[in-house]
Amino acid sequence: MRPYSEAVKADVRRRMGPPHRQSCTEIAQELGIHVITLYKWRKAWRLQGEVVPATQKDPEGWGPSDKFTVVLESAGMNATELSTYCRERGLFPEQVDRWRQAAQDANAQPLLTMAEQKDLEKRHQADQREIKRLQQELRRKDKALAEAAALLMASKKIQAYWGEDGDD
Known part of the structure; x- marks a missing residue:
């Protein structure tokens, strides 16, 4: 290189x-x-x-890290400096304000404690096991239904071939 x-x-x-x-x-x-x-x-x-x-992409399509970097870089700027900064980067001050508000709102949501997180993971694992069990049961029932349908079709074909009446 x-x-x-x-x-x-x-x-x-x-x-x-x-x-x-x-x-x-x-x-x-x-x-x-x-x-x-x-x-x-x-x-x-x-x-x-x-x-x-x-x-x-236009700035609205940027990833969160790029948007957050803009928020950090423009944090201490007054309105004139922010306007100049935005012009140089093809942004609007309103976009930067929206991104700043989104960053602040993201931290407003309460975080889970370790115990809550472990409980959530346990419930998720239990749900995954239940989903797997239900999928297996569904496959088993689908096979049984297909087998019953095949037997029914076979019995109808036999009846049609031998001309048997079901009225005996």
Whole structure:
């Protein structure tokens, strides 16, 4: 792998990020950099907390980690700074506010205690066993029904062949 200058990496980073949101494939074709290299760079940037969406989707289609990164980066900004930040990234301040509220609401739900979680897991396992038992019973009954239907058809065919009446 040949070493790339920081200027090239910065250009790639700019192209991947909002508002451009070019895919790794497009950038690889344009710049002649192997696509795997671009994926590695993007992964490293995301681990560093930078907003590098994994898709070309509009911001509403971004993953939760990208949205949360935007919320963190914009947390201490006033309205003017937030507007500038959003313009640079192709976002709207209303989106960032919605994402911030969603992040706050996510922590508002009570978490389960360890005992509750273990009880929930036990009930889940019991439910899975019951489902498996019911599926086995259903298969057994389906087979029995198919066998009964086959016997009924065979008896009707025998009656039709021998011309027996059921009125004896």
